Amino acid sequence: MTHLPTTAREALQTARQAGLDRADAQVLLLHSLGREHHDRAWLIAHDSDTLPTEAAERFTALCLRRLAGEPVAYLVGQREFHGLTLQVDARVLDPRPDTETLVDWALDVLAGQTAPTVLDLGTGSGAIALALQHRRPDAQVWAVDASADALAVAQGNAERLGLPVRFRLGHWLRGWPAAEQGATPQPSQFDMIVSNPPYIRADDPHLAALTHEPLQALASGADGLDDIREIVGHARAHL
Incomplete structure (x- = not known):
């Protein structure tokens, strides 16, 4: 061209x-x-x-x-997700349309519950947490990510959209809840824990086409299941 x-x-x-x-x-x-x-x-x-x-x-x-190979969302700086316009860049995974199905499923599970507590693990751009908070304003939604850069993107989206999701820097459920002086108390139990964690093998050849996106949001160990195993292993104690 x-x-x-x-x-x-x-x-x-x-x-x-x-x-x-x-x-x-x-x-x-x-x-x-x-x-x-x-x-x-x-x-x-x-x-x-x-x-x-x-x-x-x-x-x-x-x-x-x-x-x-750079995602369109990075080039234009935004992605439409479940009726929300999210600002995204190379600090976070480009939210996939398929992830909207996870939000729909979560909303179905939460139907009939009043003021549910929800925890989104590995929130990235905040897509899942913000979509749930938008659709369920009565919910108390928390979101965690191990990347401070990703949390900055998610918090920026929350502020711009006026959605009161609570964010915390952390690796999955390690150290939850944390006693942070002056901060909003973190619940130890949730009605729902939701996540779209990395699930690709570290040596998967498809990663070559995804080099513009953060690797830690895509790959998870030799079989792609390291993060899923950790989440499943700790989630029961918080449900």
Whole structure:
């Protein structure tokens, strides 16, 4: 992609010819134009409009990064998840649409419970915890992550969305609950513990295509089950 496109139609055609998914190209073009990422109808109505040089340059640069494997969510800085717009970057895993199924299942399990307590382990961007808090404002939702960088992203999302999820730096359930002076008391028992932990073998060849995302959020030991074993081993004492 060395030639700068002059119209939206040419930009999308060039991206497709380079091997980019059409939906990805549309989102990147809208982002380059400063428009809402869901406004694809605008592209159809204005596909012959002259593309500003600055937008064409931004679009070309983003397409090259996407072709190199960088997630679209990182390129545009956000991901739609269960009705929420989350800010994401390379400090956290790009939330997958399949994870919304986990949120739906959790909501089904919590149905009928009043003011449930929920703990999200390995929260990353905060996607699961924030979606549950959004759908169940009566719940007390806690979220843990071993990465301070990830917690900064999650806390930023919570503040921007106005959702009162409580965050804590920690490795799964180790040291829970912690006595922190002046902090909100941490419950020792929960109605639900939810997690989407790493589950890929450390030597899995598919990891080569995921180098832009944090490895600790993807791989878990020789068989991919180290973190799941730890969670299962400690969760019963907190349910």
